[in-house]
Amino acid sequence: MGTERQLHERFLDAIGEERQRLASRRGFLLGSAKLAGGGALALSAVAVPVARGVLAQDAPFADDVAVLNYALTLEHLEYAFYRDGLDLFAAGDFDDGVYDNLLAIRDHEGAHVETLTAVIGDLGGTPVQEAEYDFGYGDDTAAFLEVAAALENTGVSAYDGAGQFIADPGLLTAAGGIVAVEARHASYLNDLNGEIPFPDSFETPLTPDEVLAIAGPFIVA
Amino acid sequence: MSTTAFPSVRPMPGSRRGFLSGAAKVAAGGGLALAAAGLPVNLRRVLAQVDVSTPVGVLNYALTLEHLEYAFYRDGLAGFASGDFDDGVFDNLSLIEAHEGDHVDTLTAVIGDLGGTPVAEAEYDFQGAFDDPDAFLATAQALENTGVAAYTGAAQFLIAEDALLTAALTIHGVEARHASYLNRLNGDSPFPDAVDAPATPAEILAIAGPFIVSAAPAPGGVTTMPNTGIGDRAVSTPGPASNLALLGLGTAAAAGLAFFSRRPRPEPAE
Numbered sequence: 001m002g003t004e005r006q007l008h009e010r011f012l013d014a015i016g017e018e019r020q021r022l023a024s025r026r027g028f029l030l031g032s033a034k035l036a037g038g039g040a041l042a043l044s045a046v047a048v049p050v051a052r053g054v055l056a057q058d059a060p061f062a063d064d065v066a067v068l069n070y071a072l073t074l075e076h077l078e079y080a081f082y083r084d085g086l087d088l089f090a091a092g093d094f095d096d097g098v099y100d101n102l103l104a105i106r107d108h109e110g111a112h113v114e115t116l117t118a119v120i121g122d123l124g125g126t127p128v129q130e131a132e133y134d135f136g137y138g139d140d141t142a143a144f145l146e147v148a149a150a151l152e153n154t155g156v157s158a159y160d161g162a163g164q165f166i167a168d169p170g171l172l173t174a175a176g177g178i179v180a181v182e183a184r185h186a187s188y189l190n191d192l193n194g195e196i197p198f199p200d201s202f203e204t205p206l207t208p209d210e211v212l213a214i215a216g217p218f219i220v221a
Numbered sequence: 222m223s224t225t226a227f228p229s230v231r232p233m234p235g236s237r238r239g240f241l242s243g244a245a246k247v248a249a250g251g252g253l254a255l256a257a258a259g260l261p262v263n264l265r266r267v268l269a270q271v272d273v274s275t276p277v278g279v280l281n282y283a284l285t286l287e288h289l290e291y292a293f294y295r296d297g298l299a300g301f302a303s304g305d306f307d308d309g310v311f312d313n314l315s316l317i318e319a320h321e322g323d324h325v326d327t328l329t330a331v332i333g334d335l336g337g338t339p340v341a342e343a344e345y346d347f348q349g350a351f352d353d354p355d356a357f358l359a360t361a362q363a364l365e366n367t368g369v370a371a372y373t374g375a376a377q378f379l380i381a382e383d384a385l386l387t388a389a390l391t392i393h394g395v396e397a398r399h400a401s402y403l404n405r406l407n408g409d410s411p412f413p414d415a416v417d418a419p420a421t422p423a424e425i426l427a428i429a430g431p432f433i434v435s436a437a438p439a440p441g442g443v444t445t446m447p448n449t450g451i452g453d454r455a456v457s458t459p460g461p462a463s464n465l466a467l468l469g470l471g472t473a474a475a476a477g478l479a480f481f482s483r484r485p486r487p488e489p490a491e
Contacts, residue, residue, distance in 0.1 A: 101410070101411070101412075104410065104412060105412065107415065108412065108414075108415040111415035111416070112415065112416075115416070156394050159390070160387065160390040160391050160394060161387070163376065163386055163387065163390045164383040164384075164386050164387050166380070167380075169377035169380050170377075172376055172377050172380055172386075173373065173374065173376065173377050173419050174416070176372070176373040176376045176377075176390070176393065176417075176419065177373050177416040177417040177418065177419060178416055178417075179390065179393070179394060179397075180369050180372075180373055180393065180394070180397040180417035181397070181412055181414070181415060181416060181417055182394075183393075183394040183395070183397035183398050183401070184397050184398070184400065184401035184404075184411050184412035184417075185401075185411075185412055186394075186398065187397070187398035187399075187401035187402050187411065188401050188402075188405065188411045188412070190398075191402065191405075196313070196316065197313070197398055197401065197402045198313075198316065198317065198320065198395055198398035198399055198402065200320075200395070201319065201320040201323035201324065201327075201395060202323075202327075202388075202391040202392060202395060203390070203391040203392075203393075203394035203395060204391070205387050205390065205391060
């Protein structure tokens with residue numbers, strides 16, 4: 001157990017605490033977990049505030065390009081994570097079939113980066129570039145998989161929180177097609193980590209500030 | 222993907238489903254004669270209720286699918302025990318059932334809050350899906366992937382309703398998590414494409430419609446079913462498996478194939 005593992009654990013702890021804090025503050029995540037199987041009245045009171053929590057802030061994006069650049073920021077992070085990590089590890093480091101699935105996820109994130117970059121350019125915008133990252137997993141495959149799950153689950157929350165700010169129906173549909181894939185990834189990675197693939201009846205939408213509080217520590221430059 | 226790769230007719234397990242058998246035969250020979258089999262009336266009734274021009278209509282479209290899913294798990298799992306599946310699977314399926322029930326409850330409540338009339342649960346025939354665990358899992362996979370495509374395609378209809386759109390997206394993600402898990406249980410890639418394909422209501426109801434035996438009365442008391450283009454399209458398509466293929470839903474189509482052909486499935490690897 002070296003310092004890298006400790007760094008990684010601090011990251012994950014921070015992510016976990018941040019998500020917990022946000023959930024507790026708004027009362028919807030814990031509420032919906034407790035209410036699983038509960039009555040419609042209580043659920044109604046839960047479901048709509050899910051959206052209102054995100055809506056409470058002023059629109060954080062100037063236009064569709066800004067929303068797409070926000071998404072691209074996260075896709076860069078995810079793609080770099082898999083690209084560099086899978087270059088470091090080999091198939092034999094994981095259970096049978098896992099490496100191939102991780103390669104598929106890497107390729108998906110790469111496709112998301114390319115697509116978003118192209119669309120932003122088409123719209124006359126300037127796509128954000130890849131940054132430098134430190135994911136803190138060292139040479140520990142278990143740590144790698146935990147960070148992967150954290151990134152994917154955060155990605156779902158980010159898209160779910162930002163979807164409302166997209167003005168163009170075609171772009172909204174495209175974003176919906178991407179977030180579904182992120183949720184598929186999250187489900188798989190939760191399972192790999194021994195977590196429930198679908199822990200709640202509803203996803204947790206997060207604001208850009210909330211997402212960046214989670215993802216920010218990974219971005220070093 | 223060529224639809225010819227998929228059989229359009231599955232073996233019918235019992236005479237109880239004779240009308241479906243008739244529908245399937247007719248489908249092979251052409252859609253027009255389907256009216257005589259009685260199925261299109263039910264299908265058109267469902268289709269006639271779908272109106273995505275209003276928020277309530279979009280939510281009722283979603284609720285139609287959530288009713289279908291919830292009834293599938295509720296009724297299907299009642300006939301199975303945890304020992305019928307690999308370790309942990311029954312618990313996860315029960316959790317999915319709870320999620321679909323929550324989605325039904327929530328959509329019902331929100332539609333009511335908006336002054337609308339929520340669609341009621343219909344009567345369904347899952348066409349042999351409850352006969353054995355493999356058939357159940359294959360149909361579950363098809364339903365979940367269809368649900369994801371439906372939400373992906375319908376989100377745009379809520380673009381002016383920020384809160385409802387966000388709520389719908391939070392359901393959509395959960396359906397995608399279910400689909401990922403069920404793909405894997407069925408031996409398919411959990412995430413077959415870089416971007417999930419959207420589907421239109423007509424495409425979705427062409428897939429889901431055959432499961433619906435008797436639709437609940439329309440909220441507005443609709444008693445006549447206009448011969449709409451949407452209904453004709455649904456009726457003239459050859460069958461659920463082929464429709465899944467038409468959608469380009471690779472794994473869902475594979476699930477449809479498994480469901481319709483009852484392919485022998487290998488023992489799950491430990």
